[in-house]
Amino acid sequence: MCLVLALCLLLGANALEPQCINYAPNRFEYEHNVLEKLVYLEQFKTDATERIAAQVQQLHTVLGKLLYLEQFKEDASEKISVLEKQLQGPPTHSPLTNSTQSPVTPRSSSTYVHWGMNTCPNVTATTMVYSGQAAGGHHLHTGSGEYICLPNDPEYDKYNQNNDENRSLMYGAEYETHAPITNPPALSDLHDHDVPCSVCLARGKTTLMIPGRTSCYSGWTKEYQGYLMGEYHSYQGKGYVCMDKNAEALNGTDADLNGALLYFVEGRCGNLQCPQYLEGAELACVVCSITI
Template sequence: MRLVLIHAIIAVFLFLVPCFCKGTDMSLLIRKLNKFSASTKYALHQILEAQKELQDSLDYQQQLRDLKTVVESQAKEIGSLKASLKNISSETKSAGAVYTRWGRYECPQNDTELVYKGFTGSSYETHTGGSVNYICLPYDPLWGKYNDVMKNDNQNLHGVEYAGNSINISGTPFDSKLRGHGVPCAVCRSTKRSSVLRIPGRNKCYKDWHLEYAGYLMADKFTHASATEYACVDEQPEKSKTGPVSKGGQYFYPVEAHCGHSLQCPPYVHGREITCAICTK
């Protein structure tokens, strides 16, 4: 019986191979094979099943090769996206917002780094031609070429002190304990945000902006000859650890709303100290 089955398989194989090579239609093959005996048909069935399994295996291997190609392509794309994100992160980091925190030695603990700390400087209060801006002077100056003889026709640089004798509110820049003391400062850089905005009249930021610190607007006294800009001094200020006390120079006085002219009151209130906020985004 085994010998007959083997002969049948060989016969079917010899019959099928030429047909497969010629691309004969399968239905035509089945009609022709109906003439064979049952044992031959069984052998054919086994061959066809084996062929199907072989074809499925070949298809599976091709699918694996296609999948491997897709995975490799996606891996390259992911690598490219990672590089782009790294560049964006680097660009964002290099474009961090820089601002001065007046009245404090350190930066806020909210994704910021200290560039340097120092003390506040400006022109002299009585100099009509004095510079209007406040600057944060570092403790470690470097000199170029110089002449140590003071000339009367040059601009002067002085320290800045807290002032404001008319009011005394504890824990604010116009606390009487601060009067006459030098004003510290810190130059800070945000590590996550690239835009900086000072908002006068508010101690909170608007929507989608991040508060770096809140404080009060301050400038020199309006009757002094030297004009100054407004500065946002931290609401919880420190005093300078070094330098003269009550030696003059330039000052930080609180800024108050003055109604009766063109200032809109309300919302502003006559005589009330103006808040401020340093915001980043």
């Protein structure tokens, strides 16, 4: 009977009809049953709170892992981007034109001739490939070629030593800086001496000979400066070279054999814009480099 009454109180009177319909519990039993329900609900609340707290903790753990993975992804993307830029190399920027040009092979190098010197300039990343002698076609030969720097240690393939007129001919070059006839601005002590030269490697740089200047433009480094020189105006031309202002003689020679000749170059006003350029003034030159 007591069990039936308890079930009636917990489940409601309708659950166990007709036994529960006519049952009227006393006040003690009613309060006792209500108290049991409150205890049960409190325990249920406690259990539910603990389960929710555990799930929240799991969510925090998962969220922390997701944030870590996202940061790892961003760091990896930045590192990949840096490596790609290093592999591609930056586009070159010319200080002369102030414009971005097409990309150049990273750390490419260039060579130039240091005319009048047996060594290369003492400039960072510039080294000598070889030293030699300036040479070219004879000043009176119309078929002569441009000035070149022949090495001091030549090698031959098959050859004969017959003087054959059916050849292009090569002669050593001499300074034509005689005083007082031509009133040279410099190098008068080198007149009729043979001209040395050296070929220089500018590592990681590109080089440029600028005629008519003694200094480089902004962003460029001076390799050396000197005087513009070329063949006499009535002789067969060979182009122009930049002769070092501190030029030397090749082995002290002064035989005056007059093969390829090198004269100072001076301006003549007219089509040459003056007064920027000066009538009769010997033109300077400078060889410049820029790191790429």
